Amino acid sequence: MAESKLLFPGCMIGNRIPYLEASARKVFEKLGVKVEDAPFSCCPDPVGFQSTDKESWLALGARNLCIAEQMGKNIVSLCNGCTQTLTAVNHELKNNPHEKEKINKILKKVNKEFKGTSNVYHFVKLLKEEVGVDKIKSTVTKSLSNLKVACHTGCHYARPSSIMQYDDPFEPKVLRELVAATGAKVVDYTEEALCCGTGASNTDPNVGLTVLKRKMDSIKKAGANAICVICPSCFQQIDGNQKALTKQFGTEYEIPVLYLTELLALAMGYSSEEIDLKSHRTKTEIIDKNIGG
Amino acid sequence: MTFVPNLEFKKLLLDVHLRDEIKYCYQCNRCSDVCPVAAAAPGRYEPRTLIMASFLGLPQLALGSPDKFMIWGCQVCDTCDEICPNHIELTEIFTLIKNIAVQQGKAPDYYTSQAKTILQFGKAIPMQPAIERRRQKFGIPPEPKCNVDEIKAILTETKLSKKLNMEG
Numbered sequence: 144m145a146e147s148k149l150l151f152p153g154c155m156i157g158n159r160i161p162y163l164e165a166s167a168r169k170v171f172e173k174l175g176v177k178v179e180d181a182p183f184s185c186c187p188d189p190v191g192f193q194s195t196d197k198e199s200w201l202a203l204g205a206r207n208l209c210i211a212e213q214m215g216k217n218i219v220s221l222c223n224g225c226t227q228t229l230t231a232v233n234h235e236l237k238n239n240p241h242e243k244e245k246i247n248k249i250l251k252k253v254n255k256e257f258k259g260t261s262n263v264y265h266f267v268k269l270l271k272e273e274v275g276v277d278k279i280k281s282t283v284t285k286s287l288s289n290l291k292v293a294c295h296t297g298c299h300y301a302r303p304s305s306i307m308q309y310d311d312p313f314e315p316k317v318l319r320e321l322v323a324a325t326g327a328k329v330v331d332y333t334e335e336a337l338c339c340g341t342g343a344s345n346t347d348p349n350v351g352l353t354v355l356k357r358k359m360d361s362i363k364k365a366g367a368n369a370i371c372v373i374c375p376s377c378f379q380q381i382d383g384n385q386k387a388l389t390k391q392f393g394t395e396y397e398i399p400v401l402y403l404t405e406l407l408a409l410a411m412g413y414s415s416e417e418i419d420l421k422s423h424r425t426k427t428e429i430i431d432k433n434i435g436g
Numbered sequence: 437m438t439f440v441p442n443l444e445f446k447k448l449l450l451d452v453h454l455r456d457e458i459k460y461c462y463q464c465n466r467c468s469d470v471c472p473v474a475a476a477a478p479g480r481y482e483p484r485t486l487i488m489a490s491f492l493g494l495p496q497l498a499l500g501s502p503d504k505f506m507i508w509g510c511q512v513c514d515t516c517d518e519i520c521p522n523h524i525e526l527t528e529i530f531t532l533i534k535n536i537a538v539q540q541g542k543a544p545d546y547y548t549s550q551a552k553t554i555l556q557f558g559k560a561i562p563m564q565p566a567i568e569r570r571r572q573k574f575g576i577p578p579e580p581k582c583n584v585d586e587i588k589a590i591l592t593e594t595k596l597s598k599k600l601n602m603e604g
Contacts (some may be wrong), residue, residue: 154559154561154562155560155561156522157563157566157571157579158559158561158562158563158564158579159561159567161567161570161571161574161576162570162574163518164571164574164576165495165574165575165576168576172515180577180579180580181580182580182581182583183497184517184554184558184559184580184582184583184584184587185554185559185560185578187554187560188550188560191546191547191550191560192514192550192551192554192560193531193550194510194512194531194534194535194538194543194547195534195535195538195543195547195550195599196535196551196594196596196599197531197537197553198594199551199590199591199594199599202590202591202593202594203554203587203590203591206586206587206590217451230515249590249593249594250590252589252590252593253478253586253589253590259524271559298512298513298514298515299514301516302513302514302515302517303514303517303518303525303527304518312518313518336515336551337472338472338511338513338515340472340511341511342510342512342513343472343473343476343477343509343511345508345511345547346504346505346508346509346544346546347477347505347509350473350477350480350509352490353476353477354472354473354475354476357472357475357476385530391456400552408452409503413438419574
């Protein structure tokens with residue numbers, strides 16, 4: 144296995160949904176992925192903070208990259224938002240000398256200098272490109288063949304493609320491959336590329352829910368009995384708001400949401416108690432029923 | 437409602453953005469066609485209208501008059517960027533407009549309060565004792581402390597608190 148990477152859990156996973164981080168660490172250990180911790184700040188949020196002040200967003204993002212550069216390591220992120228911020232800041236400063244000079248002038252105040260020597264990996268990319276589907280298959284001890292999984296990659300994983308440069312921005316394939324490696328069946332649904340609506344909820348929760356409803360109706364129609372996500376914002380929106388949809392629109396779903404690392408942990412034989420699935424807002428009992436406890 | 441063109445605003449969006457891409461918009465409407473927010477909130481948010489307001493130099497319209505959802509409806513999902521036949525980076529332009537709106541005190545609370553939290557703690561979601569205990573229970577190592585003084589020094593340089601109108 145390649146050299147260790149710096150883990151960037153992000154503040155939503157680390158400081159709000161730690162059971163997702165726990166499942167990731169279990170899966171990484173099983174697959175021989177070595178990670179180290181580092182004193183990163185907020186990535187910061189590509190939606191909230193970039194929209195508020197792009198200069199501050201670039202500077203704080205660059206500071207995180209400097210920490211990795213000083214340690215001579217690459218970063219693996221557990222979150223779409225953090226991956227996009229760090230990748231986009233890296234991309235912008237590497238390709239825009241004027242902006243790089245401006246940001247380095249700011250970073251000089253804290254004795255840091257952005258050089259552009261570290262790379263940023265979404266954990267999905269790491270699992271596919273450095274671990275590989277065969278290795279993942281070899282760790283599966285429990286077949287998830289009764290699960291019919293709707294994959295939702297979320298927006299910031301592969302868009303904008305000019306910057307993210309991985310997978311397909313509208314028809315992502317890699318998550319599907321990784322889910323299929325567990326024996327689960329991947330279902331097709333019309334709104335797979337549709338956003339979960341979190342960003343719109345920041346300004347108007349009703350609009351965010353309307354976006355989510357469109358997605359959930361499509362997932363339900365496809366007959367999925369689980370949804371797999373790779374971003375904590377999408378996780379919170381889809382896991383946390385199915386009841387709100389029922390209240391607002393009278394539509395029922397109750398389709399459990401699993402982070403890819405939770406799905407992999409289950410396939411590797413961890414029990415739902417060990418990865419604390421009962422912490423989810425949308426009940427997960429059906430998962431146990433379908434995989435035989 | 438009449439909108440008055442403002443050449444300064446137009447120049448800002450044309451100048452700051454690389455390659456003056458915005459000039460190549462021929463209003464084909466594909467951005468609004470694929471936008472999930474435009475579909476969920478018809479008439480309240482339209483990327484095509486925002487681009488038009490930008491190249492015509494109509495800050496009142498772009499900055500959300502009468503409804504600030506006109507700009508803040510954009511959730512940076514990057515769907516419009518991806519579909520634009522002229523490769524206009526719409527969300528880049530919308531980011532600039534939002535940054536201007538923040539300085540004019542026209543941002544929704546979510547955005548300004550998140551920025552204030554980052555300014556104070558270095559994180560949008562600060563650690564809490566209850567979460568620290570849960571991390572311990574799961575056997576996750578404690579979160580490495582980030583250097584908040586460094587964050588504050590950087591954000592002093594970028595004049596964030598002034599941009600957020602926090603200074604008297």
